[in-house]
Amino acid sequence: MLRDKRILLIVGGGIAAFKCLDLIRRLRERGAAVRCVLTESAAKFVTPLSLQALSEDRVYGDMFSLTDESEMGHIQLSRQADLLVVAPATANLLARMAGGMADDLAATVLLATDKPVLAAPAMNVRMWLHPATQANVGLLGARGTMFVGPNAGAMACNEHGPGRMAEPLEIVAAIESIFAGKLTAGPPQARLAGPDTIELPGTRSEGALTHRPLAGRKALVTSGPTREAIDPVRYISNHSSGKQGHAIARALAALGADVTLVSGPVAVADPPGVRVVRVESADQMLAACRDASPVDIAVCAAAVADWKVANTADAKLKKAPGAKPPAIDLVPNPDILATLSAPGPDRPALVIGFAAETENVVANAIAKRARKGCDWILANDVSPATGTFGGDDNTVHLVTTEGAEAWPPQSKDAVARELARRVAARFA
Numbered sequence: 001m002l003r004d005k006r007i008l009l010i011v012g013g014g015i016a017a018f019k020c021l022d023l024i025r026r027l028r029e030r031g032a033a034v035r036c037v038l039t040e041s042a043a044k045f046v047t048p049l050s051l052q053a054l055s056e057d058r059v060y061g062d063m064f065s066l067t068d069e070s071e072m073g074h075i076q077l078s079r080q081a082d083l084l085v086v087a088p089a090t091a092n093l094l095a096r097m098a099g100g101m102a103d104d105l106a107a108t109v110l111l112a113t114d115k116p117v118l119a120a121p122a123m124n125v126r127m128w129l130h131p132a133t134q135a136n137v138g139l140l141g142a143r144g145t146m147f148v149g150p151n152a153g154a155m156a157c158n159e160h161g162p163g164r165m166a167e168p169l170e171i172v173a174a175i176e177s178i179f180a181g182k183l184t185a186g187p188p189q190a191r192l193a194g195p196d197t198i199e200l201p202g203t204r205s206e207g208a209l210t211h212r213p214l215a216g217r218k219a220l221v222t223s224g225p226t227r228e229a230i231d232p233v234r235y236i237s238n239h240s241s242g243k244q245g246h247a248i249a250r251a252l253a254a255l256g257a258d259v260t261l262v263s264g265p266v267a268v269a270d271p272p273g274v275r276v277v278r279v280e281s282a283d284q285m286l287a288a289c290r291d292a293s294p295v296d297i298a299v300c301a302a303a304v305a306d307w308k309v310a311n312t313a314d315a316k317l318k319k320a321p322g323a324k325p326p327a328i329d330l331v332p333n334p335d336i337l338a339t340l341s342a343p344g345p346d347r348p349a350l351v352i353g354f355a356a357e358t359e360n361v362v363a364n365a366i367a368k369r370a371r372k373g374c375d376w377i378l379a380n381d382v383s384p385a386t387g388t389f390g391g392d393d394n395t396v397h398l399v400t401t402e403g404a405e406a407w408p409p410q411s412k413d414a415v416a417r418e419l420a421r422r423v424a425a426r427f428a
């Protein structure tokens, strides 16, 4: 599909510029010709020589080079391309594009072109979420610029969230969509494709322009089991896998929330774009929740042990021939959900718990919501036959002050997305 297509790649000055090397390779593999324009700051991240070697073409950067202007003016650069791709599209480059600046070759080409433009933004999460950048992106989208990304995830600046440049193959997929006529120039005409994402027409890319109703909101999610030590090698725990809590953290982050996930020991992967704090015991989980507070939203999906061992042994308990097994005294653990729900200046605006029940599921959950003082509780049946603990699916009732609402059986991911959607509606 890309055979003989001519791509003018405008490389902005950001750490993600290194991904352009792979992007060029992927485009060339598909038969496209790639010509590069480099901003002055981009040249600090990738060398013209490497771009030239991979593209097998000259690399342009200096608007005032007389040779370039006579042989290949900025109008020619755009005229000889089928598509302009800006990657990484830094906050500065997007602002210059939105402002119609022509202060270097990259901006001038972008101002002078009548060809479709695809931008792959990459910047610090706060820069991306800044109203100025969002306004620039909106303006450019309305004028016909298409976007791929940014993706959410860990960033070079040690922050998490949206701002990572789309991966080279995602950019290639977006380019192919443009040439297939599925991703057309013009305003984004966003359509709601699901609870997480607003996709541009014709794309299914994770890097599609995202809808972030929870941007600026802080969320705390607990997930997984706790382990309460008996001695240095033994503990009391349960079968929670963390799948439900992690899915909720992921769903809230996908809607733009700044999420801290406090997780007991689990084997599931960290959700992208989420700050993960790993703990073992209920005491540690409570301390981590306090450290993450204040937040706007708290969701307690962890299966916290109700009791801990009164006197944890410092050394491994030994079996002695003929001796009785040791008695283990239990004392109550702190109730994290009730603690977060307690009235006070730092109480989250919305506190959501889970009720893990094996009988009278809804009635017990209604009583539990009132007892713990949370706003909503999701009641789920955890009888072994349901497979809720550790499984991929969940059947829940949402219990609020207004009553109980039965949700259909669905995947834990779908439960998480529906919950995140309700949370977003609550804050709208």
Ligand code: PMT
Residues within 6 Å of the ligand: 222, 224, 239, 240, 241, 242, 243, 244, 245, 282, 300, 301, 302, 303, 304, 305, 306, 333, 334, 335, 336, 337, 338, 352, 353, 354, 355, 356, 357, 368, 380, 382, 388, 389, 390, 391, 412
């Ligand atoms: O992890 P998975 O395998 O995906 O399974 C998901 C799940 C079944 C663990 C999850 O859907 C769930 O029900 N989590 C809550 C488990 C639980 O401890 O329920 P509970 O009814 O005992 O507690 C009620 C609420 O109080 C929960 O929100 C719990 O997180 C919280 N709690 C309980 C005790 C305690 N000491 N501190 C708490 O915060």
